[in-house]
Amino acid sequence: MEFNQxxxxxxxxxxxxxxxxxxxxxxxxxxxxxxxxxVFPFIIIAAFLETYIADMILNLFQ
Known part of the structure; x- marks a missing residue:
């Protein structure tokens, strides 16, 4: 009982x-x-990924 209390x-x-x-x-x-x-570093990383990595992936499929 005492432990619960x-x-x-x-x-x-x-x-x-x-x-x-x-x-x-x-x-x-x-x-x-x-x-x-x-938060701010994640926003910068996300912007970098969206700008450069997305273009690289798109160029791989063309």
């Missing part, structure tokens, strides 16, 4: 945790960093 408490605390003091500016800057590090 400990597990429930731990799970509840995971979802309850709220970072105090995170301002809108800090959250906005974190979002921009994630976008710059993860």
């Amino acid at each position: 400990v597990v429930r408490t731990k799970i509840r605390n995971i979802f309850k945790k709220r970072k105090e003091g995170d301002s809108f500016v800090e959250k906005f800057l974190k979002t921009i960093r994630i976008y710059a590090v993860i």
Whole structure:
């Protein structure tokens, strides 16, 4: 019984945790960093693949 209560408490605390003091500016800057590090490089890679690799594949079939 006690083990179940400990597990429930731990799970509840995971979802309850709220970072105090995170301002809108800090959250906005974190979002921009994630976008710059993860999303933007994928957009560049996708544009490169669409432009050059698609033309190479098309030329193979002609």
